[in-house]
Amino acid sequence: MNRFRDTIICSVCVLIAAGFFFVAGRQLDAINAQRHDMKLIINQPLENAPxxxxxxxxxxxxxxxxxxxxxxxxxxxxxxxxxxxxxxxxxxxxxxxxxxxxxxxxxxxxxxxxxxxxxxxxxxxxxxxxxxxxxxxxxxxxxxxxxxxxxxxxxxxxxxxxxxxxxxxxxxxxxxxxxxxxxIGPIVGRATDEDFVRAMTAPTTWDALLLDPNMAEFTESLQEADPAFTEGEAFVKSYMALRENPARFAPDANSVIEDYMRSETLYSFGVFARAYLLKKIWKMDVGFMHEMNVKFGPINFEDPNIVLSLDWRHPDVHALYWASLGLKLGADEEGRELSSTEVNTDRIIIHSLQNLFRYGKIHFYTVQYYPTLEDGTESTEPRYMTDAFLRPDLRMFDRYNDAAKALLKKYEGDDGRVDSLGTGYRNMLKNAILSFYQARLTGQAARIYKILQDTFPRPEFTVPLEEFARNRFLEEIRETFGIHDAREQIESLLKESYYLFAIHSDDEAYGRQELATQLHDFYMAEYGDEETRRVDLPPMTELHLLSMQSFLEDQNYPPYLKENYLARMKLQQPEAFEVFQQWMEEQQAGKISSTPPPEK
CATH class of the missing domain: 1.25.40 (Serine Threonine Protein Phosphatase 5, Tetratricopeptide repeat)
Structure with missing residues (x-):
């Protein structure tokens, strides 16, 4: 009897256990799916692992x-x-x-x-x-x-x-x-978008490159000229170094470059070398870089259909690239939940575009200084250091505006995030209006003011454009005058002064320059840091040269206006004209490189 009872109990237990195993098995697919979503799967082989x-x-x-x-x-x-x-x-x-x-x-x-x-x-x-x-x-x-x-x-x-x-x-x-x-400057410093398009079809490996007889002959010539030219990555790095600093290599190597100067072979190898290093060293895809240029490149005000390249020396451009690439790789997951990580990545894209509008043009220049010696005295021998100055790029506004509107649409229904994003968008519109207005691009300023009025209907946005710009200027001076505002305000005032000087409004022109100088002095007195130069502005002489160049390159000012400015400057300010002319000649000759000069 007891044995029969034990048999029944064991049988029931076996059936119950089998039921549990069956139910658990039914849950296995869901559990594995969750493990996959949470990236807890570790049995997949690692590719290219040491x-x-x-x-x-x-x-x-x-x-x-x-x-x-x-x-x-x-x-x-x-x-x-x-x-x-x-x-x-x-x-x-x-x-x-x-x-x-x-x-x-x-x-x-x-x-x-x-x-x-x-x-x-x-x-x-x-x-x-x-x-x-x-x-x-x-x-x-x-x-x-x-x-x-x-x-x-x-x-x-x-x-x-x-x-x-x-x-x-x-x-x-x-x-x-x-x-x-x-x-990264030697690789991308002067690259146009056409260079990126050409790089998309370039050979991707050293062996593929040598299949072209012209390339094989060119590489053999350099290998014979200097032992630094071996093959593969080492050869490409030596080539880039040769183009930047020919004195480091044998004269015969420079002769090879001169023989191929302005040839299709030399240009094609340069395209290959840059694409090769971008992929091998920087882990960047030239095809996706081209996509970034098309989507986020500066607007050509004269012809918006022309694709201009982003400045790939700028850190914010690389932030834009990696954030966009991460979102692209995750965008194929339909119905995914918008996590805080995705929200923050979206914010990085918006902030990068905003930063490129506010200080997207980067300029390097040499500063002379006298270091303090160990005994506490100042050296009588000057030293030189490289400094960096970033200034506004108004061509980036429409890229920011399109991205901001798309982001607000993406988060429709999430009131908290929409409110936060909307506040940033509204403040950016206010800043952009003032920047365009002070650059005398009143048509653009009026267009952006209309966007602000339509998107955020408020009483303070009903005043005329001129009054709004004046109020905004005073607000920035009193409350939020930091380095980015200083950059924008000073360059805008200087460019406006050149315009006024060109049309013989001399008093107003000098008034704008005086205001720019006062803003520079005010900023340096309040925020300048002599010890670290962390948030210092360049000297006013350097800012004048940069702003003159920006004025002369701005397509929104007609050619006759620029000619009037240069003619009057040459006649009435000959010393300043000579300094500017020499500075421009050095730039055109390549002495002011896209790469910062070496420290002295």
Whole structure:
């Protein structure tokens, strides 16, 4: 009897267990889908992984997750204690054990670019820059290749470019901008969009390049001329260095370049070299760069159908690229929930376009200074350093405006986010109206004022354009006069003064220049920093030269007006005219390079 009862109980238990297994099996597909969505799948093989990483990801088996959890908790504790160098080592171990753990790549890069870099004194900007570069290279070269659809990593990479390098919060931000432009400038400094289009069809490998007999002959000539020209990446880097600094190479190498000067072969190899380095070193796709030019490139006011290239030396352009690429890779997920990461990535795009409008033109110039010696006295021997100045690019407004409207439409129904985005959009419209108005582009200013009135119907926006611009100018001076406002206001006032001088309104012209000087002096007295030069403006002489160039290149001013200005300047201000003429000749001769000059 007892045996029969035990048999029944065992049978029932087996049936119940079988039922549980059946129900659990029915849930397996849903669980696997969630694991995939949360990127917890670790059994997929890593492509192009180094042997140490490939071994670590399989050797520890089921215990790997436990070890990663312990290391991550320890790294988080070290971060809270301010022990950033120790946390860096743990983050490296975690990234080896769990390369698809996107959060650790984000933390690791942020720790290097922000925490470790600022632990180094601002008097050692080169060491600071090395850690900032380590941060973005880690994400670009390792984190993203192992996690190609992790939007979090694209957002963090874009944030480093926009905030750490492009903004002014770090005392060494000018040094970062100079070094960044010095590294990428030889590749993209003078590239047009046509160059990017041509690069899309260029060979993608060294072997493919040599299939062209003309290219094979050209490369062999350089290899015979100088042993620095080997093959592949080393050859391409030597070629770029030769074009930037011919004195570093044998005279025969320069002779080869002269023999091929203005030939299709030399141009085609230059296109290949730039595309090769962009892909190999910078991990950038020239096809997507062309898409960025088409979508976000500056507007040609004379012919909007002409595609102008973005300035790829500018950190905000790289923020725009990586944020857009991250969103593009995630856009194929239909019905996806708009996470906070996606919202913040969208904001980076909007802020990058706004930054490019406010200071999208970048200029490098040499500054003479007298360093302080160890005994506290000032040296009598001058030294020279490179400085950077960023100024407004009004051609970027329509790109910003289109993106802002698209973003507001994307988040329709989310009142909180729409209100926040709308506030930023309204403030940007107000700033843009003033910028265009002071540049005497009253037609553009009136058009933007109409957008402001239609989008945000408020009593303060019903006054005439002239009154609105005056009120906005006074508001900025009193409340929000920072470096970006200073740049815009001073250049706009100087350009307006040249216009007035050209039409013989001399009193008004000198009044505008005096106001620009007063704004410069006011800003430097209030915000200038002699020790770090973090938010300093260039001298007024340099600002005059830049603004004159901007005035003469502005298609919105008719040619006869510019001719009047130059003729009057040559007659009444011969010394200033001679300085400007020499400065322009140096630019046209390439002495003022698209790449910052080396330190002296």
């Amino acid at each position: 042997p140490s990483l490939a071994f670590a990801t399989v050797a520890m088996g089921a215990f790997r997750g436990l070890v990663v959890d312990i290391l991550w908790m320890r790294a988080d504790k070290l971060k809270d204690e301010g022990k950033f160098f120790d946390a860096k080592q743990l983050a490296e171990w975690i990234s080896i054990l769990q390369p698809r753990f996107a959060t650790v790549w984000e933390f690791h890069a942020w720790n290097m670019a922000y925490n470790i870099s600022v632990a180094i004194p601002a008097s050692q900007p080169a060491q600071r820059w090395q850690w900032v570069r380590n941060g973005y290279e880690l994400l670009r070269d390792k984190g993203i290749p192992y996690n190609p659809k992790a939007l979090l990593l694209y957002r963090e990479l874009a944030r480093i470019f926009q905030h750490k390098i492009g903004a002014i919060s770090d005392d060494a931000h000018k040094y970062y901008k100079i070094q960044f432009a010095r590294e």
